[in-house]
Amino acid sequence: xxxxxxxxxxxxxxxxxxxxxxxxxxxxxxxxxxxxxxxxxxxxxxxxxxxxxxxxxxxxxxxxxxxxxxxxxxxxxxxxxxxxxxxxxxxxxxxxxxxxxxxxxxxxxxxxxxxxxxxxxxxxxxxxxxxxxxxxxxxxxxxxxxxxxxxxxxxxxxxxxxxxxxxxxxxxxxxxxxxxxxxxxxxxxxx
Amino acid sequence: xxxxxxxxxxxxxxxxxxxxxxxxxxxxxxxxxxxxxxxxxxxxxxxxxxxxxxxxxxxxxxxxxxxxxxxxxxxxxxxxxxxxxxxxxxxxxxxxxxxxxxxxxxxxxxxxxxxxxxxxxxxxxxxxxxxxxxxxxxxxxxxxxxxxxxxxxxxxxxxxxxxxxxxxxxxxxxxxxxxxxxxxxxxxxxx
Numbered sequence: 001x002x003x004x005x006x007x008x009x010x011x012x013x014x015x016x017x018x019x020x021x022x023x024x025x026x027x028x029x030x031x032x033x034x035x036x037x038x039x040x041x042x043x044x045x046x047x048x049x050x051x052x053x054x055x056x057x058x059x060x061x062x063x064x065x066x067x068x069x070x071x072x073x074x075x076x077x078x079x080x081x082x083x084x085x086x087x088x089x090x091x092x093x094x095x096x097x098x099x100x101x102x103x104x105x106x107x108x109x110x111x112x113x114x115x116x117x118x119x120x121x122x123x124x125x126x127x128x129x130x131x132x133x134x135x136x137x138x139x140x141x142x143x144x145x146x147x148x149x150x151x152x153x154x155x156x157x158x159x160x161x162x163x164x165x166x167x168x169x170x171x172x173x174x175x176x177x178x179x180x181x182x183x184x185x186x187x188x189x190x191x
Numbered sequence: 192x193x194x195x196x197x198x199x200x201x202x203x204x205x206x207x208x209x210x211x212x213x214x215x216x217x218x219x220x221x222x223x224x225x226x227x228x229x230x231x232x233x234x235x236x237x238x239x240x241x242x243x244x245x246x247x248x249x250x251x252x253x254x255x256x257x258x259x260x261x262x263x264x265x266x267x268x269x270x271x272x273x274x275x276x277x278x279x280x281x282x283x284x285x286x287x288x289x290x291x292x293x294x295x296x297x298x299x300x301x302x303x304x305x306x307x308x309x310x311x312x313x314x315x316x317x318x319x320x321x322x323x324x325x326x327x328x329x330x331x332x333x334x335x336x337x338x339x340x341x342x343x344x345x346x347x348x349x350x351x352x353x354x355x356x357x358x359x360x361x362x363x364x365x366x367x368x369x370x371x372x373x374x375x376x377x378x379x380x381x382x
Contacts, residue, residue, distance in 0.1 A: 036306070039309065041310065042303070042306045042307050042310055042312075044265070044266050046237050046238060047237060047238040047239065047240040047241065047262075048238065048241075048243075049238035050238065050239075050241065050256060050259075052239075062260055062261070063260070063261060064258065064259075064260060065241060065256065065258070065259040065260065065261070066257060066258065067255065067256070067257065068241075068255075068256040068259055069253055069254070069255060069256065070253070070254055070256070071238075074235070075235050079270060079271075080270075080277075080307075081277040081279075081307055081310045081311065081312050082310065083310070083311075084277070084310060084311030085277070086271075086272040086275070086276070086277040086278075087277075088272075112233070115227070115233045116233050116271075116272055118230065119232065119233055119272045119273065119274070119275060120272065120274075120275030121233075121272050
């Protein structure tokens with residue numbers, strides 16, 4: 001399968017350094033630490049939401065949760081501030097070579113993205129297409145437009161290449177999405 | 192104990208409706224739901240951070256976390272967007288009549304507030320003085336200035352009344368902090 005070169009790739013990912021078998025979450029966390037340590041942005045992953053049922057309080061040691069369940073997230077996983085702007089995004093890894101299934105993203109996460117857009121957020125999705133070892137930034141607005149009008153139940157890779165923006169990677173910044181944010185959303189920064 | 196009337200109370204809390212024995216967290220969550228449902232702002236509490244050690248995956252039922260521990264939060268509890276602005280705050284209840292102990296707020300939460308201020312956030316602390324049934328908004332900047340220069344280890348109630356801004360309460364909006372945010376931070380909104 002061969003695709004035409006997208007004209008939206010702003011800088012070529014260094015394939016040799018890219019990802020090194022790390023999960024997208026690990027790569028984004030490391031990227032966010034880099035941004036924070038270099039005073040570029042303050043963006044954090046939210047903790048996994050759980051419902052706590054039972055907690056033991058043993059003497060002389062830390063409280064231990066002994067029964068809890070995973071809860072569906074009501075928002076996206078990441079948010080924060082960059083160049084004075086509220087940033088909000090969801091990150092997803094996709095194994096398929098051909099498309100990203102809508103079932104991988106919850107309806108209330110899409111509603112959340114739509115809510116924050118109304119209030120002026122810089123909102124997007126980071127999609128790792130594992131088969132190609134490529135990360136794309138997709139504007140939440142573009143994603144929602146396709147999602148709302150689609151006859152199908154997934155986002156085709158062709159669409160992702162056409163409408164997404166490839167994210168560069170290097171050892172220190174394994175998923176340098178803010179460089180793309182700056183250009184795609186027209187912000188002025190130092191990256 | 193009698194204090195002079197503060198000239199910074201923008202609207203008098205309706206004592207009869209105020210709080211009704213709810214925790215500050217419950218009041219803020221209800222307030223945030225009101226803001227969200229009325230399209231005024233998108234602000235959520237972050238989930239409690241925990242470290243998951245063991246998970247059972249029983250057949251035909253939900254994954255069950257059987258061992259986990261509470262982690263220290265590395266950020267504040269609440270953030271989101273209002274009038275295009277990144278909002279970030281911590282909420283604390285204080286039992287003491289005379290002062291709010293600094294030990295109630297972690298050093299890395301103060302660092303986080305200081306980090307987001309640098310990037311242009313609207314950052315503050317909501318402090319419930321339970322003994323007086325009053326909620327105050329304190330600008331994070333003011334709090335940090337006092338904290339950094341203080342010889343003492345707590346924030347005196349006199350200082351809170353002088354420098355904080357009382358937050359009104361009603362049945363539907365039990366902690367209407369955005370009305371205060373709008374005026375104190377000079378934002379223009381519909382509240």
